[in-house]
Amino acid sequence: MRDKISSSPVLSVVSKILFAPIIIFGLYVQFHGDYGPGGGFQAGVIVAAAFILYSMIFGLSKGETLVPIMINRYLMCVGVLLYAGVGIVSILLDGMYLDYNVLSSDPSTGQHIGIILVELGVGMTVATVMIALYHSFASFGEINE
Amino acid sequence: MNFLLINFFLISLLLVTTFFIFKTTSLISVVALTGAFTLLCSAIYVNLDAVDVAFTEAAVGSGISTILMVMAAAKLPEGKKNKLINLFPSIILAVSISLILIIIIANLPLLGDPNAPIHLHVVPEYLKESKDFFHIPNVVTNILASYRGFDTLGETIVIFTAGLGVIALLTSNTLNRKTNFKKNNKKNER
Numbered sequence: 560m561r562d563k564i565s566s567s568p569v570l571s572v573v574s575k576i577l578f579a580p581i582i583i584f585g586l587y588v589q590f591h592g593d594y595g596p597g598g599g600f601q602a603g604v605i606v607a608a609a610f611i612l613y614s615m616i617f618g619l620s621k622g623e624t625l626v627p628i629m630i631n632r633y634l635m636c637v638g639v640l641l642y643a644g645v646g647i648v649s650i651l652l653d654g655m656y657l658d659y660n661v662l663s664s665d666p667s668t669g670q671h672i673g674i675i676l677v678e679l680g681v682g683m684t685v686a687t688v689m690i691a692l693y694h695s696f697a698s699f700g701e702i703n704e
Numbered sequence: 705m706n707f708l709l710i711n712f713f714l715i716s717l718l719l720v721t722t723f724f725i726f727k728t729t730s731l732i733s734v735v736a737l738t739g740a741f742t743l744l745c746s747a748i749y750v751n752l753d754a755v756d757v758a759f760t761e762a763a764v765g766s767g768i769s770t771i772l773m774v775m776a777a778a779k780l781p782e783g784k785k786n787k788l789i790n791l792f793p794s795i796i797l798a799v800s801i802s803l804i805l806i807i808i809i810a811n812l813p814l815l816g817d818p819n820a821p822i823h824l825h826v827v828p829e830y831l832k833e834s835k836d837f838f839h840i841p842n843v844v845t846n847i848l849a850s851y852r853g854f855d856t857l858g859e860t861i862v863i864f865t866a867g868l869g870v871i872a873l874l875t876s877n878t879l880n881r882k883t884n885f886k887k888n889n890k891k892n893e894r
Contacts, residue, residue: 588759593840596755598848604763611771632871639864642857657853670838674849681860688867689768695874696775 574616581609589682590675599678603685610686611693619697628694631687638684645676710751718744731777739770752815756844 589602614622646657654661659673721744725737742765749758813820834846848856 592845593842595842596759596844598756598845601759601763604768608763608767608771611768615771635864635867639860642860646853646857657857659850659853667837667839670850671840674838674840674845677849677853677856678845681856684860684864684867688863691867692768692772692870693775695870696772696779699779699874 570616574612578609578613581612582606585609585682585686589678592678593671593674599681600685602678603682603687604689606682607686607689607693610690614693614697619694622694626690628691631690631694634683635687635691638680638682638687641680641683642677645673645680649673707751711748714744714748714751718748731780732774735770735773735777738773739766742766742769756842 585602585606585608588597588605589599592598592602610622610626613625645659645662649658649661650656652661657673657677659670660666662669662672718741721737721741725734725741728734728737742761746758746761746766749755749761817823830847830851831843834843834851835841838846838850840846
């Protein structure tokens with residue numbers, strides 16, 4: 560299962576072509592969430608889909624070299640900490656927890672900064688958790704040899 | 705009228721899909737049909753103008769969870785076909801639950817009714833003030849990240865914890881794989 564690399568050239572070529580556009584679409588959904596449908600959750604899933612496609616087609620080992628397991632796990636924590644950290648920063652700036660108004664001199668700009676940072680944290684956590692889920696499922700039941 | 709026709713079409717497709725989910729015995733086709741089911745659900749959400757929900761449903765419901773279900777189905781032992789068990793208890797359960805749901809639906813406010821309780825509490829306030837204050841056109845983002853920031857923090861932590869749980873359950877040995885390998889090799893050498 561681990562190193563079963565797809566023999567079909569169509570799959571590998573198409574997934575190589577699609578990899579970058581999927582990630583760019585994910586980033587678009589992430590940062591355009593203020594203006595249209597989208598946001599951290601959806602963007603995280605879309606970015607994760609690109610990496611999952613890669614490890615599905617080229618094998619888990621190659622996927623692991625692309626996103627090492629430990630870095631993935633650290634990023635999982637960084638996402639949640641980024642979200643919670645925005646709250647802590649707003650406490651330090653004499654506001655309430657997750658009160659973005661104080662993040663900038665202009666409350667509206669502060670809200671912008673806060674929302675973008677928070678959505679980034681959500682996106683990071685969701686993407687890395689999805690990749691971690693896929694890796695756990697795909698590598699489950701492997702014989703340790 | 706168009707709205708109704710599209711909704712009718714989508715819901716009848718949903719019913720057909722449900723029927724086939726019920727009827728198929730092959731696990732992989734059930735997974736595929738469930739993906740189709742959630743995709744139809746997201747089409748219904750688009751028809752109801754709930755684009756954000758539809759987006760999430762399409763990405764999470766029919767995208768990632770289908771992949772995960774396929775992975776899980778691939779891990780199951782082959783050759784075991786899902787035999788139809790005694791259907792009588794499940795039919796009774798299904799019928800009674802749908803009766804309860806139908807009774808509840810009769811008491812729900814009409815679709816898009818501006819006087820429905822949910823539209824009278826804080827929603828008018830949000831809709832009115834959020835655009836002038838945030839300068840962000842998507843009210844859903846404002847509510848999700850700012851008004852309901854605590855909820856979203858909770859959701860993120862839930863996802864994080866779920867990921868941790870799956871990692872702890874399924875990949876307990878992945879990190880130690882290499883060290884175990886070395887240990888075993890040493891043992892073999894001895």
